[in-house]
Amino acid sequence: MHSPPGKACQVDGADSDAVVEECRAGYYCRLGAPSPTPTDVSCVDDEKTACLPGAKCPKGYFCPEGSSTPVGCPLGTTGSTEGAIDNNACSPCPANFFCPPGGDDSGLDTKCPKGNVCPEGSAEATKCPAGTFNRVQGLQEESQCSLCPPGKFCGSEGLEEPSGACAAGFYCQAGATTQQHDAQNWPEGSGKCPPGHYCPAGMVSTAKKVPLRPPQFRKRRETSAPKAITVQKVDRLIDDSKML
Numbered sequence: 001m002h003s004p005p006g007k008a009c010q011v012d013g014a015d016s017d018a019v020v021e022e023c024r025a026g027y028y029c030r031l032g033a034p035s036p037t038p039t040d041v042s043c044v045d046d047e048k049t050a051c052l053p054g055a056k057c058p059k060g061y062f063c064p065e066g067s068s069t070p071v072g073c074p075l076g077t078t079g080s081t082e083g084a085i086d087n088n089a090c091s092p093c094p095a096n097f098f099c100p101p102g103g104d105d106s107g108l109d110t111k112c113p114k115g116n117v118c119p120e121g122s123a124e125a126t127k128c129p130a131g132t133f134n135r136v137q138g139l140q141e142e143s144q145c146s147l148c149p150p151g152k153f154c155g156s157e158g159l160e161e162p163s164g165a166c167a168a169g170f171y172c173q174a175g176a177t178t179q180q181h182d183a184q185n186w187p188e189g190s191g192k193c194p195p196g197h198y199c200p201a202g203m204v205s206t207a208k209k210v211p212l213r214p215p216q217f218r219k220r221r222e223t224s225a226p227k228a229i230t231v232q233k234v235d236r237l238i239d240d241s242k243m244l
Contacts (some may be wrong), residue, residue, distance in 0.1 A: 013115035026083035028067040029054040056083050062090065072101035095140035098122040110140050115158040117145065127158030130177045135160055147174045150204035155179065165202035169193050172204065 023029030024036045030053065038054040054229050057063035061070035064082035071081045073090035078099045081089045093099035098110050098118045112118035116125035117139045128134045128145035139145070148154035152162035153176040166172035167180045172190040181192050193199035 022066040023054065023063075023068070025065040025067075025085040026057050026063055027054060028057060028063045028070050057085075058082060062086050073097070073099070073103055092121040093123070094119040096138040098125050100124070112140070114160040117142050128156055128213060130154055131175045133159040133162055148176055148186040150174045151202040153177060153179050166190075168201040168203075169199055170203065171199050183197075 011036050021036050023038075027037050029036065029038055034053060037056075039056060054068075057067070057070050059082055060073050060079040062073070062079065063070050064085060069088075073222060074087060076089075076093050076099055077090040079090045084090075096118055098111050098112060100110070100123065112122075112125050114137055115134050116127055117134070118125050119140050126142070128142065131148050132145035133148060133154050134145050148162050150173050151166055153164065153166050155163040155177055164179065166176055170181045170190070170192055172181070173187045175187040176190060178186065181190060193203070
């Protein structure tokens with residue numbers, strides 16, 4: 001006779017003498033658990049058949065009485081205690097980390113990634129907003145995201161680096177979210193390059209606009225006009241023709 005999930009079957013002799021009881025709080029009992037407080041080695045099966053006894057509730061989980069599987073700590077919390085019996089053993093995820101269900105505090109390898117922030121109690125990382133970026137791990141507040149620098153734009157959420165330079169023909173202040181000027185998404189003091197000036201990519205302000213150079217003309221080389229034929233040359237040509 002195998003005990004059902006969530007229960008333990010302590011056999012003493014024949015099947016009819018089996019004692020079935022609830023799995024104790026702080027443990028979980030799978031099919032065939034021989035004890036209400038099973039451990040990884042509590043399954044003794046002389047016939048060498050498959051046996052899944054259960055175990056003590058692991059960190060990051062809790063196990064009420066009669067549990068067949070551990071229950072993960074709620075989103076945004078973590079558990080540091082083995083054998084927890086309810087979610088009172090789960091505590092808010094510390095700032096700079098995020099805690100998916102069933103998270104434990106051993107190593108906390110879910111440190112907040114670059115481009116994100118993680119306040120206390122985070123179930124997942126929160127992306128830095130467009131117009132900002134973040135090069136480091138473990139930030140906890142949105143205010144710690146770096147504003148996109150002048151001359152650059154940050155066009156999406158969760159950036160580790162600015163998206164690139166603002167487009168040629170425009171100038172942009174810190175916090176731009178698009179490459180070309182957009183009155184709704186560009187900060188005050190940004191805009192299109194005004195007439196009479198040119199703005200290379202990454203131009204930052206009106207104070208640094210570069211005026212167009214005046215047009216430069218090349219001096220044309222003077223070419224000498226053909227020399228006029230003198231009267232003497234004409235007379236000589238006539239005399240030469242008479243001799244023919």
